[in-house]
Amino acid sequence: MSVARVRDAYAARAGEYIAVVGSIEHAADQDREYVLAWARGVGGHIIDVGCGPGQWxxxxxxxxxxxxxxxPVPEFIDDARRRYPDAAYRIGHADRLDVEDASLGGVLSWYSLIHTDPDEIDALLTEFARAIRPGGGLAVGFFEGPEPAPFDHAVTTAYFWPVDLLSSRIEQAGFVVSDTQTRTDPGRRRHGAITALRRH
Structure with missing residues (x-):
């Protein structure tokens, strides 16, 4: 699915999305602990790719x-700047981070690749690898499932990923996977998380 279609789909429902999941309190406690522990172990600047309304x-x-x-959604960036004025936000997208090679300590991609067609995800992972310094970190959150199959997400088509297959794609892009997790919370789709280090 094209960047423009995903952007426009979220822009059309930005207010609803912010109300439902736009605060960090909406995130599971274990996810907050997991992401924070990962981020604290990363030296250097981190980009939160697909930050939405900025809660993470x-x-x-x-x-x-x-x-x-x-x-990429201006409505999200505007809301983030209004609610969290002390944090830094800008319009951009995962396929072009607009940073120097090997300049980042890490990339957080928490549910920001879920609308990416499986045939197109390698280009985004390669861009992350380009931007992250050797030894830097990547953290990915996603919907886990038995195959890379589409489903009807509330905003626009999203994809399930088997943790082993997405881990393999991440490693092919230039990383070494350091941790994987999956769980199913009551009333929610199955959650997956992967952390990895940029290969030296």
């Missing part, structure tokens, strides 16, 4: 992490 960026910033939020 601000959560990490408040805890001393050097982080910047990037999202």
């Amino acid at each position: 960026t601000n959560y990490l910033r408040e805890r001393g992490v050097d982080v910047e939020g990037v999202d």
Whole structure:
């Protein structure tokens, strides 16, 4: 699915999305702990790719992490700047991070690749690898499933990923996977998380 279609789909429902999931309190406690522990172990600047209305960026910033939020939806960036004025946000997208090679300590991609067609995800992972310094970190949150199959997400088509297959694609892009997790919370789709280090 094209960047423009995903952006427009979220822009059309930005207010609803922000109300439902736009605060860090909407995130599971174990996800907050997981992401914060990962971020604190990353040296250097982190980009929160697909930051949405900025809740994760601000959560990490408040805890001393050097982080910047990037999202293609102007409505999200405007809301993030209004609600979290002390954090840094800009319009951008995962396929072009607009940073120097090997300049980042890490990339947080928490549910920001879920609308990417499986045939197109390698290009985004390669861009992350280009931007992250050797030894830097990547953290990915996603919907876990038995195959890379589409489903009807509330906003626009999204994809399930088997944790082993997505891990393999991440490693092919230039990373070494350091941790994987899956769980199913009551009333929710199955959650997956992967952390990885940029290969030297």
